[in-house]
Amino acid sequence: MLQGIHHVAIICSDYQRSRAFYVELLGLKVVAENYRAERDSWKLDLALNNDCQIELFSFPQPPPRPSQPEAQGLRHLAFRVDDLDAVIAHLQQADIAVEPVRVDPFTDKRFTFFADPDGLPLELYEIQP
Structure with missing residues (x-):
């Protein structure tokens, strides 16, 4: 399937x-x-x-789509990264606001959120090799 x-x-x-x-x-x-x-x-x-x-x-x-707070529908798009801190630094150098890093209580993996130019929530989820 x-x-x-x-x-x-x-x-x-x-x-x-x-x-x-x-x-x-x-x-x-x-x-x-x-x-x-x-x-x-x-x-x-x-x-x-x-x-x-x-x-x-x-x-x-195109009509705007509500995304905050927690609107019904697709919640966010998550990208797998090896080095969360390096990606955060890259985004911040480009003046992209990044939320504080959190830790998933179920997997102990680090993650954070930022937004694309239209406010679409994007996640960085650290998967170490």
Whole structure:
């Protein structure tokens, strides 16, 4: 049956700003980038370590989606990292606010949250090799 996550789709409000955030800041690899004139929409396929993809979409005037506090629906997108402190430092150098590090009481793993340009909650979850 299910074998893994293929992709996560994100609709952004400012395509160039979100493209720079996911590609330049977070380092995801561009797989494909297509503009659909009939929809006035960009679709950017991004690879994350060849395990998963993020599809970044733009549409004219997308309605905002509530995400705080704890709105119903997808809660957040979590990225697996080897060195949480190094990733936090990288984000902070780019003036990205990062929440204080917490420890999962069930796994004893360290994690934190930050947000993409549209406020989508993103998590960093440390899995040491």
